[in-house]
Amino acid sequence: MNIEHQHSTRDDFLDEGYDLSWAFEEEHRAWRASISRFCREEVEPAAPRRSIERRFDPDLVRQVGQTGAFGLLAPERFGGGGADLRSLCIAAEEIARFDSSLAVTVHVQAIAIALLLNLASDRTDLMDEVVPSACRGETFISFGLTEPSGGSDAGNIRTRAARDGDDWIINGAKQFITNSGTPFSKYVILFCATSGNEDGRRPPVSAFLVPLDAEGVTVGEPYAKTGWHSSDTHPLFFDDVRVPNSALLGIEGRGYRAALAFLTWARFPIAAMSAGLAHGCLTDALRFVSTRESFGQPLGSHQGAAFQIAEIASLASLARVMTYDGAWKYDHGQPIEREAATAKYIASEAANKAAYLATQLEGGYGFIEESAAARHYQDARILTIGEGTSEVQKLLIARGLGLGV
Amino acid sequence: MNIAVCVKQIPDPAAPGSIDPESKTLRRDGKLIMDDSDSFGVEMALQLVDKAGGGEVTLVSMAPNGETSGLRTALAMGATRAVLVSDPKLHGADALTTAKVLAKAIQRYPFDMVLAGTESSDGYTGTLPVQIAELLGLPSVSFAKKVSIDGAVVSVERQTEAGYDDVTCPLPAVVSVTAGVVEPRYPSFKGIMAAKSKPIETLSVADLELDSIAVAEEVQAVHDAQARQGGEIFEDDGSGFEKVVAFLEQLKLV
Numbered sequence: 001m002n003i004e005h006q007h008s009t010r011d012d013f014l015d016e017g018y019d020l021s022w023a024f025e026e027e028h029r030a031w032r033a034s035i036s037r038f039c040r041e042e043v044e045p046a047a048p049r050r051s052i053e054r055r056f057d058p059d060l061v062r063q064v065g066q067t068g069a070f071g072l073l074a075p076e077r078f079g080g081g082g083a084d085l086r087s088l089c090i091a092a093e094e095i096a097r098f099d100s101s102l103a104v105t106v107h108v109q110a111i112a113i114a115l116l117l118n119l120a121s122d123r124t125d126l127m128d129e130v131v132p133s134a135c136r137g138e139t140f141i142s143f144g145l146t147e148p149s150g151g152s153d154a155g156n157i158r159t160r161a162a163r164d165g166d167d168w169i170i171n172g173a174k175q176f177i178t179n180s181g182t183p184f185s186k187y188v189i190l191f192c193a194t195s196g197n198e199d200g201r202r203p204p205v206s207a208f209l210v211p212l213d214a215e216g217v218t219v220g221e222p223y224a225k226t227g228w229h230s231s232d233t234h235p236l237f238f239d240d241v242r243v244p245n246s247a248l249l250g251i252e253g254r255g256y257r258a259a260l261a262f263l264t265w266a267r268f269p270i271a272a273m274s275a276g277l278a279h280g281c282l283t284d285a286l287r288f289v290s291t292r293e294s295f296g297q298p299l300g301s302h303q304g305a306a307f308q309i310a311e312i313a314s315l316a317s318l319a320r321v322m323t324y325d326g327a328w329k330y331d332h333g334q335p336i337e338r339e340a341a342t343a344k345y346i347a348s349e350a351a352n353k354a355a356y357l358a359t360q361l362e363g364g365y366g367f368i369e370e371s372a373a374a375r376h377y378q379d380a381r382i383l384t385i386g387e388g389t390s391e392v393q394k395l396l397i398a399r400g401l402g403l404g405v
Numbered sequence: 406m407n408i409a410v411c412v413k414q415i416p417d418p419a420a421p422g423s424i425d426p427e428s429k430t431l432r433r434d435g436k437l438i439m440d441d442s443d444s445f446g447v448e449m450a451l452q453l454v455d456k457a458g459g460g461e462v463t464l465v466s467m468a469p470n471g472e473t474s475g476l477r478t479a480l481a482m483g484a485t486r487a488v489l490v491s492d493p494k495l496h497g498a499d500a501l502t503t504a505k506v507l508a509k510a511i512q513r514y515p516f517d518m519v520l521a522g523t524e525s526s527d528g529y530t531g532t533l534p535v536q537i538a539e540l541l542g543l544p545s546v547s548f549a550k551k552v553s554i555d556g557a558v559v560s561v562e563r564q565t566e567a568g569y570d571d572v573t574c575p576l577p578a579v580v581s582v583t584a585g586v587v588e589p590r591y592p593s594f595k596g597i598m599a600a601k602s603k604p605i606e607t608l609s610v611a612d613l614e615l616d617s618i619a620v621a622e623e624v625q626a627v628h629d630a631q632a633r634q635g636g637e638i639f640e641d642d643g644s645g646f647e648k649v650v651a652f653l654e655q656l657k658l659v
Binding site: 011030031033034035066067068076082083 | 598600
């Protein structure tokens with residue numbers, strides 16, 4: 001075998017991250033170049049202020065809408081990009097290098113649109129009405145699954161939808177709902193129990209598209225969160241909310257399982273955000289140790305600091321490889337159950353470790369919210385919790401190995 | 406409204422460039438990108454065509470090795486098509502030769518106006534737009550910081566040292582635009598996908614039926630820029646501000 005080996009430069013690695021040339025086509029590279037430039041010019045400069053002020057920025061969201069990021073996964077027929085999962089992961093990764101709050105805003109909208117299309121693709125009138133403006137980011141659809149008593153026991157749904165003639169009456173509450181209180185927020189895909197559980201078993205769960213301005217819907221006060229400060233998250237309350245039968249998405253009683261099975265791939269954009277965040281930690285910490293002097297030389301000339309940088313770079317590389325290996329498989333129709341759980345678990349834990357190391361390296365500066373490292377540290381914490389905790393991912397991996405847990 | 410836009414594809418300014426010792430010009434054999442200064446012309450053209458209610462934006466470019474990366478970026482922004490002239494005979498071409506080639510390429514499609522950046526970010530001659538105007542026998546307006554079209558007349562706010570001139574000019578015309586004339590859009594995902602199937606016509610010198618290619622300009626030598634000398638250092642003995650004021654007065658800054 002005669003192979004001419006090429007060398008990746010420091011700049012190549014810092015620009016894009018660990019080289020995965022096998023994973024991308026030309027359009028992926030062009031998309032990354034465009035969204036990366038958008039992030040450097042439009043997202044990064046005010047990211048610290050948005051986070052410190054806990055401010056969701058509608059103007060920035062409108063700009064994101066023009067890039068096409070929200071509607072990536074929707075077919076062109078409904079105003080989307082007709083893109084693959086890698087394209088969404090690229091957007092999530094690039095945005096999370098600077099602003100995880102914006103990345104999750106895009107992620108939730110992208111998966112809500114995809115889920116809506118999956119549950120009710122045959123309802124073309126409804127899709128024509130709802131999806132195009134959602135793809136442009138002009139209207140937000142939130143994802144109403146988690147309940148105050150739910151968490152990892154996500155199937156424990158107490159919000160009830162009861163038939164009343166041709167309508168449904170909904171009562172209950174949802175917790176931690178992203179994108180539900182912005183100027184764009186218009187709908188929630190709401191998971192409700194739809195019949196009795198007299199035999200002691202859990203009732204079947206159905207999905208509804210509920211307008212947030214329907215009578216009886218209350219969007220609660222925004223949460224004071226530990227991270228993702230400039231994303232929008234609220235509790236939702238439903239008090240005798242009447243919706244027509246046309247609000248039911250898909251088949252009654254099949255909403256929950258269908259949605260969860262469909263959304264297995266949604267862990268990859270979270271892994272991508274983890275990879276982006278870890279890379280953001282690398283660039284910030286590298287800048288710091290290259291410019292900060294201690295004992296008469298740059299901090300990065302001390303082995304203790306250099307090794308930490310090497311570890312952050314390795315963690316970011318690991319998260320990136322896991323993300324795009326799985327996303328590539330999904331885009332090529334291969335099984336991804338094990339990959340989704342493993343990538344989400346490994347990448348989110350790597351991001352947390354990278355953020356810890358970056359803040360530790362930056363010392364007092366890493367504890368000040370103006371610093372990117374501090375912001376990444378705050379934003380990393382949710383990554384091992386949202387979209388299935390690390391423990392849930394380990395449960396799935398163990399079950400995949402035949403263990404009866 | 407049909408507009409031709411000159412687009413130069415240049416080596417990435419973020420990567421360290423090098424000079425070809427033989428031609429003493431910038432090496433261009435690696436991957437090229439769209440010159441940032443041309444993105445303003447592309448965006449201006451897209452907006453003018455949009456305002457006019459429709460039309461085509463044709464990109465014209467000259468680059469070695471059939472390079473199209475920069476053109477794809479401009480097509481992803483929304484341009485209709487591209488004409489690329491790529492020919493080893495053009496190696497080391499000077500600005501006038503380039504203008505002759507582009508003027509020929511521009512005439513392949515109908516146009517009401519030609520837009521170009523004020524100057525490229527690698528060569529900086531700044532002469533190409535007026536040369537093209539002369540070769541096409543068209544009026545030329547340079548340094549446009551605002552452009553609007555009313556019927557067959559283009560109105561331009563032309564940047565000057567003191568402010569700007571209001572200039573009107575009949576179409577067709579060649580207009581060079583400054584950075585900041587408009588805010589270039591970011592190629593959207595849909596734009597990137599659409600650009601994949603947009604036509605890029607690649608031509609040789611022979612295809613253009615140019616009489617001859619005779620590069621008149623020859624670079625004799627390239628020298629490193631002179632290193633900056635260290636400034637004079639004053640220790641502040643309490644009269645430092647007087648020295649600062651005297652220095653600024655000498656430069657006529659105060």
